[in-house]
Amino acid sequence: MTSESGLMDGLKTVLRRDLRVSLRRRSDTFSTLIFFVMVVSLFPLGVGPEPQLLRTMAPGVLWVAAMLASMLSLPRLFADDHSDGTLEQMLLSTHSLAWLVLGKTLAHWIGSGLPLVLLSPVLALQFDLSASATGVLVLSLLLGTPILSLVGAMGAALTVGLRGASVLLSLLVLPLTIPVLIFGAGAVEAHNAGLGVTGHFSLLGALLIVTLMAAPWTAAAALRISME
């Protein structure tokens, strides 16, 4: 199966399967969301109701919380498939493993990244962000969270089957996502300072494209090694 439709078939099958699973087991998505809301809400309570300070902090806080929240469900990206045997079947599939990994990553983002993006405008209210700054924030998260899932997939593939994988995974993935944090939070800060945001968005977009090209193949190779 080397034709384009064949590739898409595998991706679609895995995507549909994982979305079904996360729809029937919603606790993962909810715990990610609740964690995000909690962390973000703790900051205004902790630093006090100084509007100018909150406005300055908002992009960083929301971005760091989104990064930590998306780490929560990451260890299960391949661990569940590993324990129930479906990962072996994916490795033996006639479809390209990288495309199957891409399908899984996409499902992971829809289940844990996209809800964060959609919820962020509500949380931005707590920080008194202006409507336009909120728009920039949402857009930066929309570009940035898929990168977190893609880089996370590489880490999850490397640590699948290891004991204590979740801590190791965060230590492995978080440093790699620092550029996303800098340009994501930086876009909102630049907007607040009255500077243009195109540069930040272009860099985020470039990062997304590069990880989209590299991460599925790297993760697929890592999975084959981890499964030996």
Add this chain to the structure above:
Amino acid sequence: MLKLESVACTRGARRLFSGITHSLAPGELLRVQGPNGAGKTSLLRMLCGLLAPTEGCVLWRGEKLSAQRDTFGHDLVYLGHAAALKDELSPLENLLDACTLGGHPTDAAAALAALRSAGLRGHERTAARRLSQGQRRRSALARLALCQAAPLWVLDEPFNALDATATAWLSGLIEAHLQRAGMVVLTSHQEVALSAAQQQVLKL
């Protein structure tokens, strides 16, 4: 068709087996025997290309497995120790996905018929986590009824947790596959009467 050339396996510091040379022709069944921990599952995973042999090589149609990863999957059905079912999904959804990923896509009607022949009538749309151990195994094995075009079946303890009816059903499937000039490699602790003429035993 399937050939093992002085295959050895080392896991960690332990040598599980070495110097295994064997070949399997169409219509033949290979039963791998050995005590717990002898490396039966490791050998089966090598036959599928999931595990690279420490020494030696596995040949399929005269070529190394590592060189034909894209096409070999189409020739193979591997059912491992775990049933490869998603707990949240029904046997029907699991079966359709497994067949698509295995390169033998099928439609819902055929999948339903396969599940019913496996004795899962009335459970086709129950979440897999509500099924018993034997029903989960039947649901995984139903794939064999749909993937008859794949010449090589590698089955890890397929008779585990099956009752008498299901054992007879599975034996029938295996015998029919051998008569179609298919090949079957399996491990089994129980002595299951398979009336296949070409039966080989490999002791680890």
